[in-house]
Amino acid sequence: MGKPLHGPYDPAFRARAVELVRTSGLSKAQVARDLGINTETLRLWVKQAEIDTGQRDGLTTEEKAELARLRREVAVLKDEREILTKAAAFFARESATR
Numbered sequence: 001m002g003k004p005l006h007g008p009y010d011p012a013f014r015a016r017a018v019e020l021v022r023t024s025g026l027s028k029a030q031v032a033r034d035l036g037i038n039t040e041t042l043r044l045w046v047k048q049a050e051i052d053t054g055q056r057d058g059l060t061t062e063e064k065a066e067l068a069r070l071r072r073e074v075a076v077l078k079d080e081r082e083i084l085t086k087a088a089a090f091f092a093r094e095s096a097t098r
Contacts (some may be wrong), residue, residue, distance in 0.1 A: 009037070017042055018049045 021031050021042065028046065032039040050056040059067065 009041075014045050018045050020048050065070075 017031065017035055017037070018027070018058060020035075021028055024031065026034075028042050029039045032042040033044070047058075048054065051058040052060050
C-alpha cells in the first residue's frame, strides 16, 4: 500500500461527504470527484456510516477503536510477561549458583 498524499480527513468533512451522498441524488463517484477525494475512500466512509447507524452489519467505529486499544494492551502485557519470565529465570540461576 502506498502512503496517502494528505493527512487524515476531518471527521466533519467525512460526515458532510456521506450526507451529500445520501441526500444529493448524485453517485458516489460524482460526489467524490466534486470533493476531490478518491471514490473508494468515499465508498468506505458511506459503508462505515451505515454500520454505525445499524443499517449494515459490521464493527462500529467505537468497536474498532476499542479493538485496537485492546490489541495494543495485549501486546504490552505480552512484552511485560516476557520480561518478567526472563527476570525470574535470571534470578533463579543467580540463587542456584550461590
